[in-house]
Structure formats: C-alpha cells, structure tokens
Amino acid sequence: MAIIAIVGRTNVGKSTLFNRISKSSKALVDDLPGVTRDRNYARGMWDEKSFTLVDTGGYIIKDDSLFDQSTREQIFHALQEADMLLFVADGKTGLHPEDSALLNILRRTSKPIFFSVNKIDGPEQQGPLADFYALGVQDIYPISAAHGFGVGELVSDMVKFIPEPASLEAGEEAEVSEIRISILGRPNVGKSTLVNRVLGAPRVIVSPIPGTTRDAVDTLFERDARKYLLIDTAGIRKKGKTKEKLEKLSIIKALQSIDKSHICVLLIDASEGVADQDLHIAGYIQERYRACIVGVNKWDAFDSNPKTRKNFLEDLKWRFRFMPFAPILTFSALTGKGTQKVLP
Incomplete structure (x- = not known):
C-alpha cells in the first residue's frame, strides 16, 4: 500500500488536512504550535485507491529542545518510508525560511512531491500564492484543509501515482483486517518505550517528562504473517489534575482508542505500585x-526479593479481581526483558 507523508513547518494545518483526507479526527488539532510530535497513521481511500497517510510533527530549523530534535527525527523516518510527500505551507503567514529549508530536504529524497498552500478558503484568496513560486515549484495546490476547498483536486492528482489495485484471483480471499492493540496507562509508565521495543524502532518520542505523547499514535506492522495496529496513547491522569485543554483532548483520544481496539494493554509502573487511577x-x-x-x-527495577515480588503480584491480582480474565505480565520495556510475552 502506498504511503503518503504530510510534512511542513509548525501550525500550517497538517493535522487538519490529515483528518480531512482520512475522513477521521484521529489527529489532535489546536492553535498551539507543536501539537503533533510523533508520526500518526491512517488509512485512506480516494478514487477506489487505498493508501496510508502519515501525519508528522512541525519542522523547526533550530534544535532548541529535546522535543524539537526528536520531532525532526520522526519527520526524517517518515520521509524514508514514504512513497510520496505532501508539503503543506501556510497561505496566511506567507513564505517562510523554514519552508525553503524543508523543501530542499524533500527534494534530496527524489520522491514525488505535491506542494500545497493551506488556509486559502476560495479562488478569490489566491493572491498570496505568487510568493511561493520563488521556491521553484511548478504546480501549487491552493487548499483549505478546514473547509475542504481544493483538497479533492489535490488528492485526485496524488492517487494517480498509485498503481491500480490488483483484482483478486479466483478463490483468493480479501485482505484480513489487522488486530488493534492499545497501550494505556498513567503518564510516564513507559507506554512509548514499550511501543518502540515491540516495533524494534524509535517509532514514538520517549522522554522522562510526563505528557510527552499528546496524541493516540497508530502504527501498522506485520509479524509472523499477521497484521497489527499498535496504538500508543497519552497518559491518563485523574480528572482533577487535568487542567489544560490540550491534555483533556489527549485523554479523550486515549479513551476513544479503547473503543476501536481488540486488545488493551494496561501498563503499570512496578516502582510506584497500583494506583487508584490504574x-x-x-x-x-x-x-x-x-x-x-x-x-x-x-x-527490573523492583525489589528482587522473591517474597516481596510474590506479595506484590498477589496484591495486584486481588486489586484487579474484577478482571479475572486479564493475564498479568511482568517485563522491562527499557531493557526488553520479558516484552516478548506481550506479542508472542
């Protein structure tokens, strides 16, 4: 399946366009720059052609913080795996030096690039497009991700690069849907570390700062001829401790991921024990x-005394007695010891 990566600097409307094309609201959208940090995936269908759409964090030239550096790394990972690149610029703020810097990086990939200028709500507002031709771009797509103007023409031209779907031979079965697994838990219990460990790659940003993951981040992968969708979610705090609008939206996304999952992995920090929020x-x-x-x-960081460990697990089993069907697995996402039990 073809992969289309949406790239651009911060706050140009990439996530809004991602939601528009994928016909979902999977990506968080807010006026605050830098809302998207990790890659977010969704399946799309246009003109009877299927593709995987990738939302990326905003490109920033300066690496002033850990998150800026990690976001850049996630963008470069997306560029490597993509078959096509959808560049998004901001028609309201105009041409920016970061647009030029990022476009130069994209051109070095030698992959098809579609250049769009967002926040153009109609034909009468296309005046700002002239500045963007200075980038040496031949075709510019004026669009409004929020209202849909121009998006249909853009996506129709993109999918022309996708080969026609092969018809099923006699007796051949249609593609089996993936098994959807959500990783849930309180902030900073190691959800993103576990996702990266299972995937064997730095798929999501990891840091010791609670709240690093803001969105529910989907990753499609295959193991032993079986397809999975792994969903890393934002940490779920108590209601009384959730004050920022963006964090509240993140928690809503995390809870919504339960609805679309077949299996939920509830992660607990052994060093902190079972909390009421768990x-x-x-x-x-x-x-x-x-x-x-x-x-x-x-x-691995828990008391190594066998009796202490046994008492801990017995207490945990008693506190989760309302879920007798749920197996309890112990592991270290950081070292990888025992994580093979999560996805045997």
Whole structure:
C-alpha cells in the first residue's frame, strides 16, 4: 500500500488536512504550535485507491529542545518510508525560511512531491500564492484543509501515482483486517518505550517528562504473517489534575482508542505500585468489553526479593479481581526483558 507523508513547518494545518483526507479526527488539532510530535497513521481511500497517510510533527530549523530534535527525527523516518510527500505551507503567514529549508530536504529524497498552500478558503484568496513560486515549484495546490476547498483536486492528482489495485484471483480471499492493540496507562509508565521495543524502532518520542505523547499514535506492522495496529496513547491522569485543554483532548483520544481496539494493554509502573487511577482505567476497558493484558513495567527495577515480588503480584491480582480474565505480565520495556510475552 502506498504511503503518503504530510510534512511542513509548525501550525500550517497538517493535522487538519490529515483528518480531512482520512475522513477521521484521529489527529489532535489546536492553535498551539507543536501539537503533533510523533508520526500518526491512517488509512485512506480516494478514487477506489487505498493508501496510508502519515501525519508528522512541525519542522523547526533550530534544535532548541529535546522535543524539537526528536520531532525532526520522526519527520526524517517518515520521509524514508514514504512513497510520496505532501508539503503543506501556510497561505496566511506567507513564505517562510523554514519552508525553503524543508523543501530542499524533500527534494534530496527524489520522491514525488505535491506542494500545497493551506488556509486559502476560495479562488478569490489566491493572491498570496505568487510568493511561493520563488521556491521553484511548478504546480501549487491552493487548499483549505478546514473547509475542504481544493483538497479533492489535490488528492485526485496524488492517487494517480498509485498503481491500480490488483483484482483478486479466483478463490483468493480479501485482505484480513489487522488486530488493534492499545497501550494505556498513567503518564510516564513507559507506554512509548514499550511501543518502540515491540516495533524494534524509535517509532514514538520517549522522554522522562510526563505528557510527552499528546496524541493516540497508530502504527501498522506485520509479524509472523499477521497484521497489527499498535496504538500508543497519552497518559491518563485523574480528572482533577487535568487542567489544560490540550491534555483533556489527549485523554479523550486515549479513551476513544479503547473503543476501536481488540486488545488493551494496561501498563503499570512496578516502582510506584497500583494506583487508584490504574483501576479506573481498567474500569473503562471492562465497560467496553475489551480483552485486556495488565503489564507490569520496570520490573527490573523492583525489589528482587522473591517474597516481596510474590506479595506484590498477589496484591495486584486481588486489586484487579474484577478482571479475572486479564493475564498479568511482568517485563522491562527499557531493557526488553520479558516484552516478548506481550506479542508472542
């Protein structure tokens, strides 16, 4: 399946366009620059052609922070795996030096590039397009990701580069849907570290700062001829501790990921023990009748005394007695020890 990566500097409307094309609201959208940090995936269909759409974080020239550096790395990973690149610029703010810098990087990939200028709400607002021809771009697509203007023409031209879908031979079965697995838990229990460990690649940004993951980040992968969709989610705090609008939206996304999952992995920090919030999250999973695995992370840092470990697991099993069907797995996402049990 063809992969189309959406790239551009911060706050140009990439996530809004991602949601428009994929006909979903999977990506968080906010006026605050830098809302998207990781790559986010969705499947799209246009003119009877399927593709995978990738939303990326905003490109910033300066590497002033850990998140800026990590976001740039995620963008470069997206460029490597993509078959086509959809560049998005901001028609309201006009041409920016970061547009030129990023476009030079894209051109070195030798992949098809479609150049769009967003926030153009109609033909009468196309005046700002003239500045962008200074980049040496032949075709510019004026679009409004928010209202849909010009998006249809853009995507129709992109999918022309996708080969016609092969028809199924007699007796051949259609593609089996992937198994969807959500990784859930409180902030900083190691969800993104576990995702990267399972995938064997730095798929999502990891840092010791709680709240690093803002969006529910989907990753399609295949193992032993079976397809999976792994969903890394934002940490779910208690309601009273959630004050920022963006964090509230992130938590809503995390809870929505339960609905679309077949299996939920509830991650617990062994060094902190079971908190009431862990039980609340388990309640959300049970209410939606989803299969569940209780994963005890950072087990390598826990007291090595066998009796202490046994008492801990017995207490954990008792506190989760309302979910007797959920197996309890111990592992270290950081070192990888025991993580093979999550996806045997």
